[in-house]
Amino acid sequence: MALQRMDNVGIVVEDLDAAVAFFTELGLEAEGTARIEGLFADQAVGLDGVRSDIAMMRTPDGHGKLELAQYHHPAAIGDGSQNPPPNTLGLHRVMFAVDDIDDTIARLRLHGAELIGEVAQYKDVYRLCYLRGPSGIVIALAERTS
Numbered sequence: 001m002a003l004q005r006m007d008n009v010g011i012v013v014e015d016l017d018a019a020v021a022f023f024t025e026l027g028l029e030a031e032g033t034a035r036i037e038g039l040f041a042d043q044a045v046g047l048d049g050v051r052s053d054i055a056m057m058r059t060p061d062g063h064g065k066l067e068l069a070q071y072h073h074p075a076a077i078g079d080g081s082q083n084p085p086p087n088t089l090g091l092h093r094v095m096f097a098v099d100d101i102d103d104t105i106a107r108l109r110l111h112g113a114e115l116i117g118e119v120a121q122y123k124d125v126y127r128l129c130y131l132r133g134p135s136g137i138v139i140a141l142a143e144r145t146s
Contacts, residue, residue, distance in 0.1 A: 008066060009066055010069060011137055012071060013068050014070070015135070016053055016054075018111070018134045018135075019137070022111040022137075025107050026104065030055060030056070031058050031065070035051070036051070051071075051072045052069050052070060052072060059096075083136060092138070093139055094138075094139050097142050098141050100143065101127050102119075113131045113133045116132055116138065117130060126144055
């Protein structure tokens with residue numbers, strides 16, 4: 001059997017509405033929301049009494065998806081670090097290609113995004129940056145310059 005595709009990236013958030021607004025501003029489209037609970041959820045994630053709300057977000061090309069999840073039970077937990085540095089073990093970041101990095105940063109700042117470092121130029125090919133968004137989510141932006 002061969003791998004078919006990467007289906008989605010799951011991100012646990014503190015405030016689902018804020019995360020949906022942030023990723024909508026970035027340009028993702030909401031596919032739908034659902035309440036997730038019951039035996040299948042407990043079995044799939046290995047927790048007891050799972051109750052969460054999810055929102056599925058799709059990139060405009062239809063190929064990439066983010067599943068945003070807000071856990072109500074058991075409560076979401078953190079590692080104690082509010083703003084872990086980019087070299088922290090685990091999921092690092094999700095990168096998005098954008099047409100205008102400066103405009104995108106300005107729009108996302110209205111949703112609480114903060115630059116990590118600065119916008120950098122990679123050769124004559126890309127402008128790149130990292131941003132921290134809702135719940136400490138780190139995203140990267142890439143604008144092709146050539």
